[in-house]
Amino acid sequence: MDFNEPAGSNVFDDERVVGQRFTRYDGPPKVTGTAPYAYERNDAAPDALYGYPLGAGIGHGRIVSMNADEARNAPGVRAVVTTLDIDPLEKGMNNVARLFGGADVMHYHQAIAVVVAETFEQARAAAAMISVEYEEGEPADLDLDAAFERVQGTGEPDTLVGDVEAAFADAAHVIDNMYHTPGESHTMMEPHSSTVDWSDGEDMTVWTSNQMINWNHQSIATTFGIEPERIRVESPYVGGGFGAKLWLRADAVLAALGSRAAGAPVKLALPRPMVMNNTTHRSATVQRIRLAADGEGRLKGIWHEAASYCLPGGRGENATAQTPLFYAGETRRVKNHVVDMPLPETADMRAPGEASGLMALEIAMDEMAEAVGMDPVEFRVVNDTQVNPSNPEIPFSERHYVECLRRGAEAFGWADRNTTPGGTRDGDWLIGHGVAGAYRGHLVLPSGARAILDGGKLVIETDMTDIGTGSYTILAQTAAETMGLPYEAVEMRMANSAYPVSSGSGGQFGAPSSTSGVYAACMALRARIAETLGIEEADFADGRVTGGDVDMALSEISEEVSAEDAIAWGDFQQNYAMGTFGAHFVEVGVHAYTGETRVRRMLAVCDSGRILNPITARSQVIGGMVMGVGAALSEDMALDRARGFFANHDMASYEVAVHADIPEQEVIFLDTLDAAASPLKAKGVGELGLCGVAAAVANGLYNATGVRVRDYPLTMDKFI
Ligand code: MOS
Numbered sequence: 042m043d044f045n046e047p048a049g050s051n052v053f054d055d056e057r058v059v060g061q062r063f064t065r066y067d068g069p070p071k072v073t074g075t076a077p078y079a080y081e082r083n084d085a086a087p088d089a090l091y092g093y094p095l096g097a098g099i100g101h102g103r104i105v106s107m108n109a110d111e112a113r114n115a116p117g118v119r120a121v122v123t124t125l126d127i128d129p130l131e132k133g134m135n136n137v138a139r140l141f142g143g144a145d146v147m148h149y150h151q152a153i154a155v156v157v158a159e160t161f162e163q164a165r166a167a168a169a170m171i172s173v174e175y176e177e178g179e180p181a182d183l184d185l186d187a188a189f190e191r192v193q194g195t196g197e198p199d200t201l202v203g204d205v206e207a208a209f210a211d212a213a214h215v216i217d218n219m220y221h222t223p224g225e226s227h228t229m230m231e232p233h234s235s236t237v238d239w240s241d242g243e244d245m246t247v248w249t250s251n252q253m254i255n256w257n258h259q260s261i262a263t264t265f266g267i268e269p270e271r272i273r274v275e276s277p278y279v280g281g282g283f284g285a286k287l288w289l290r291a292d293a294v295l296a297a298l299g300s301r302a303a304g305a306p307v308k309l310a311l312p313r314p315m316v317m318n319n320t321t322h323r324s325a326t327v328q329r330i331r332l333a334a335d336g337e338g339r340l341k342g343i344w345h346e347a348a349s350y351c352l353p354g355g356r357g358e359n360a361t362a363q364t365p366l367f368y369a370g371e372t373r374r375v376k377n378h379v380v381d382m383p384l385p386e387t388a389d390m391r392a393p394g395e396a397s398g399l400m401a402l403e404i405a406m407d408e409m410a411e412a413v414g415m416d417p418v419e420f421r422v423v424n425d426t427q428v429n430p431s432n433p434e435i436p437f438s439e440r441h442y443v444e445c446l447r448r449g450a451e452a453f454g455w456a457d458r459n460t461t462p463g464g465t466r467d468g469d470w471l472i473g474h475g476v477a478g479a480y481r482g483h484l485v486l487p488s489g490a491r492a493i494l495d496g497g498k499l500v501i502e503t504d505m506t507d508i509g510t511g512s513y514t515i516l517a518q519t520a521a522e523t524m525g526l527p528y529e530a531v532e533m534r535m536a537n538s539a540y541p542v543s544s545g546s547g548g549q550f551g552a553p554s555s556t557s558g559v560y561a562a563c564m565a566l567r568a569r570i571a572e573t574l575g576i577e578e579a580d581f582a583d584g585r586v587t588g589g590d591v592d593m594a595l596s597e598i599s600e601e602v603s604a605e606d607a608i609a610w611g612d613f614q615q616n617y618a619m620g621t622f623g624a625h626f627v628e629v630g631v632h633a634y635t636g637e638t639r640v641r642r643m644l645a646v647c648d649s650g651r652i653l654n655p656i657t658a659r660s661q662v663i664g665g666m667v668m669g670v671g672a673a674l675s676e677d678m679a680l681d682r683a684r685g686f687f688a689n690h691d692m693a694s695y696e697v698a699v700h701a702d703i704p705e706q707e708v709i710f711l712d713t714l715d716a717a718a719s720p721l722k723a724k725g726v727g728e729l730g731l732c733g734v735a736a737a738v739a740n741g742l743y744n745a746t747g748v749r750v751r752d753y754p755l756t757m758d759k760f761i
Pocket residue numbers: 252282283284285287389390391392393546547548549
């Protein structure tokens with residue numbers, strides 16, 4: 042289906058199913074423990090053996106020799122494959138270091154062997170018997186501050202508008218500060234896991250935990266050099282992803298190699314202590330932000346330069362992603378640097394770019410509001426823009442940032458806060474209030490589905506994943522709405538490479554893209570049914586199709602009818618800047634004697650176009666808010682600079698926030714529609730909910746204490 046202009050009137054205008062509060066389609070199997078996760082495919086591979094990985098014990102260098110004889114002879118062991126036993130595998134999409142094969146070590150815990158045994162304990166015990174002789178590489182400089190000093194001011198700016206230095210020279214107010222965000226780990230509940238059957242070395246079935254079935258499918262084919270037709274990938278239940286599972290990782294590769302070697306299906310989960318160093322993470326960033334404003338608080342110059350790290354060829358973390366677009370201002374200079382470092386790979390983590398960038402920019406906005414002497418909400422309102430400030434010919438399709446700020450201020454009781462830092466006390470606790478803006482880009486990817494009507498039941502097949510976000514639910518709603526059927530009449534079949542290719546789950550594009558694909562498939566099915574019945578203008582409502590002389594229940598159509606389609610989005614989208622917007626308000630407490638920090642109350646107001654399901658959307662946003670509190674207060678990958686190794690590689694020492702840490706969370710969705718954003722006029726919310734949260738906490742802690750901290754995490758030692 043081609044959409045060549047903004048979606049006008051369509052079947053969704055009288056929201057009957059879409060937009061309603063349905064609880065999770067996949068809730069019952071998940072909460073009863075019957076949902077088959079990748080490591081638990083006893084239904085499909087009941088006799089699977091256990092795989093256990095061995096990771097490299099150096100940060101970079103090469104393997105001189107490996108001795109696996111003892112492991113091979115250990116009890117219960119059925120196969121051992123070491124990295125020296127096979128030629129290096131090709132790299133799949135976005136894999137920067139090889140996932141297996143060859144003598145080179147590019148990062149700590151890069152997989153160098155897999156042991157397959159009859160029990161998990163046997164496999165783990167045997168893996169410890171493999172001895173490895175390494176030749177370590179030259180010590181590497183892993184100091185990102187020093188790297189920033191070296192690269193600052195070099196290279197062409199990514200965005201350069203107007204005479205920035207002149208704007209700073211003339212400004213009534215200037216701020217110029219450095220900000221630091223640490224490396225972050227996705228820390229999803231379910232680690233990277235796969236069960237793979239490649240027993241015959243020919244056809245491969247991969248039950249895995251992945252966000253993007255098609256990318257994964259293609260990457261497996263590339264990695265092993267086999268035809269995609271020989272591979273089936275299934276990922277019906279994913280216990281959290283946050284970007285960690287966008288790309289093929291070592292779990293599936295090792296399980297496949299182990300399965301081929303043992304001649305039996307093999308299951309393998311990366312042990313939690315390996316996840317941080319073996320897989321990907323969000324790079325730390327160093328950011329310098331300079332802002333210039335006139336006496337009325339209008340921004341005149343915005344200068345943002347950032348650095349992050351990656352292995353050569355990687356993308357790092359673009360902390361400047363939002364800066365060209367978020368605020369008005371005639372001049373700006375934006376530059377992002379990615380420096381090479383031999384550390385575990387950095388790649389996407391929830392709201393890659395904006396999540397880190399807004400941690401800095403939204404503190405800077407708070408600082409400038411104070412410098413100008415304005416309320417931080419009003420300061421942001423004054424600097425709103427309805428066009429791309431770097432290219433004023435391009436308007437935002439829909440942008441209701443000001444309304445987010447105003448609605449939030451009203452609902453939160455912002456006007457009652459004490460504007461004097463350190464001025465409010467509740468017993469031993471200093472109380473503060475903070476606000477920050479949220480921005481995250483909007484993207485729609487091509488997405489397809491198949492719709493099958495069979496005796497009044499509607500089956501939807503698509504390779505779309507549900508990573509805990511509610512995709513099953515909103516796709517069933519979309520299909521029911523489009524076909525004029527009740528929600529209960531829809532059966533969802535998802536996340537299987539045998540089904541039509543969808544957008545997958547990432548970049549908060551999943552909801553607007555995959556619902557559009559299901560909409561297109563159902564519209565194709567409507568056309569097929571109308572054609573079958575000889576109706577020119579068919580209407581689908583209340584489980585019936587009507588038109589011409591026909592008025593019949595869909596359940597009366599005796600033959601199975603099916604149709605497949607995908608969305609293609611027209612060029613008109615390029616005439617708009619598109620994004621999602623929000624405002625976060627927090628109340629924090631800081632213990633006056635210990636410096637202990639607490640988030641007492643949070644409110645988010647979100648502008649994301651049509652909200653497809655208020656329950657699943659709210660869950661996404663409050664989950665993002667919790668994650669933002671972790672980013673603000675505790676999350677920090679502790680780098681051992683001598684070894685290139687993240688030392689706190691488990692959930693005891695890498696602390697994430699949980700819902701129970703925050704007694705009160707509220708979310709308000711603006712009731713907007715964005716006709717240019719997607720056929721359903723919807724945008725994503727899953728990443729927006731995280732953006733800006735940490736800065737709101739930082740600004741609240743400043744208001745509570747009078748101590749301005751620009752170095753995350755905002756631990757108690759920094760407030761003393
Ligand atoms: Mo998202 S970081 O694209 O899963």
